[in-house]
Amino acid sequence: MHPVIRLVNRNLTISLNKGFLIWQVIFPLIYIFVAGFAYSGMIGFNIMNSTLISGIIIWNDRRHGMFEQILVGPFTRVHYILSNVYTIGIVGLISAALITAVGYPLFFKSVEFNFYTIPLVVFASVSGSILFGSIASIISTRLQSSEGFNVVINTVFLFFAFVSTAFYPAEGTPEPLSTAFYLNPLTYLVDVVRAGIFGNFSTFVGIEMIVLIALALILFTIATKLLSKLEL
Amino acid sequence: MSCIVANSLSKSYGSIMAVDGIDLSVNSGRIFGFLGPNGAGKTTTIKLLTTLIAPTSGTINILGIDAIRQPLDVRKKIGVVLQQPSYEPTLGVEKSLEKYGMMWNVERKTRKDRVEELLSAFDLQEIRNMKNDDLSIGQRRRVQVAREFMHDMDLLFLDEPTVGLDPSARRGLLDFVKKKVKEGLTIFFTTHILNEAEYLCDEVAIINKGKIIAVDTPDELKNKFGREKTIKIRIPETKKDVSGLLVGIKDYEIDLNSGTNITIRSNDSEEVLLKILQILNVNNIPIEDLSVMPTTLEEIFLTVVNNSNASGN
Helix, strand or coil: CCHHHHHHHHHHHHHCCHHHHHHHHHHHHHHHHHHCCCHHHHHHHHHHHHCHHHHHHHHHHHHCCHHHHHHCCCCCHHHHHHHHHHHHHHHHHHHHHHHHHHHHHHHCCCCCCCCCCHHHHHHHHHHHHHHHHHHHHHHHHHCCCHHHHHHHHHHHHHHHHHCCCCCCCCCCCCCCHHHHHCCCHHHHHHHHHHHHHHCCCCHHHHHHHHHHHHHHHHHHHHHHHHHHCCCC | CEEEEEEEEEEEECCEEEEEEEEEEEECCCEEEEECCCCCCHHHHHHHHCCCCCCCEEEEEECCEECCCCHHHHHCCEEEECCCCCCCCCCEHHHHHHHHHHHCCCCHHHHHHHHHHHHHHCCCHHHCCCEHHHCCHHHHHHHHHHHHCCCCCCEEEEECCCCCCCHHHHHHHHHHHHHHHHCCCEEEEECCCHHHHHHHCCEEEEEECCEEEEEECHHHHHHHHCCCEEEEEECCHHHCCCCCCCCCCCCEEECCCCCCEEEEEECCHHHHHHHHHHHHHHCCCCCCEEEEECCCHHHHHHHHHHHHHHHCC
């Protein structure tokens, strides 16, 4: 078995527990069923939320000595970084699939799943996972204390969540909030998911996809560099 | 055959030389003890030899592989128990052993057998389902050491593996290590507990301020540096005041509290002993007990390190 696959197996084992999965489903369901909207927003939100795993894995590995232990084993730093990318990609996809499956009965009349739209959701899941996973990784490599890590990561992700179109549409939102929406990558992620679910793909969504993947690649490069330079 | 060869190995952090041009050669199938005071450079040396950090200069050859050019090839053949704790907080003991074996690509059936063997050998049966986060420091350390035996290796680095262990667990671990060496494993071992090194090691090196100041078998080190012997004589309570009789004899001391214990520490301890025995005999003072304390590795260690500090090396 390839070293990266072995590390992904390990990452999934230590991260995916019942509590996490239940929370990943129940919390969005509260929004979907109680508020009755934000189906695609909750998928995007859930993808972002699940990528916290990446930061938590790195931070925990450093805190509990597993980062060094892995690096004196049959692995390289590149293996470690790639395993985190694949892990967050898988978790993002699982997360998106769970919400899609659970919300489908409620929204099935307006959902336009087909051969062309499903890849959009998969694209959003993977690129969003890499993007937000990289942000979580960058934060985890810069902070030493658990308190600092939790405060910063929660503040950043809370900002992303509420200054975006995840919970309410951009139309009718006062300035400068509506402009701020489009400085936020979660808005692009949610728009692409929405286009995938409701089949309303447009040129603007195409541009959003390019921005999303470009941002994901830039942030992933920064995260990789920081992780490679991490002192042992 | 040498399985570790390091030449002129150095590692500096800014102006601080953590490891200063050391040469090492460790033969296969042996336990090599690496001793030194705090901050002497032991852990940095282990990090260099295990490819965790790159040297500033020098060469490292591990198991015939250039460790600087092919670090991954080296790491595939070695095991490392680092000084700092390492564990997966959310996993149980059994699961963490099993997952560690999986990470090393050990076959499922072999993993299962080894987990049982190690749970038993390291006395972890009762806590096999407890999460690592809930274990005591000593239990966690036992799991960390046991875990490393989940995979095959030719060389094992143990950086103070017995820290936090009770005497029984410590002896169990050392005996397990000895057993593995008999099966062909080579061990590079650091410890602060020098009687452990004496019990376990075929050869020891002492490092101080980044430089190796002595390398040899424990017995040879004792021959080289352990000329001073300690002899203890106990006389009866009724004959306490003997110090007046021993005027003119050097290298002895009388325990002030009891007044009945005479300790001789000298390079010529036999000669001093003879003189004291003659005086006791002449004065009709019986001897209740006489013991010769063998020179320990700890005494050798202190002598060598103190000499090194005094000479400024």
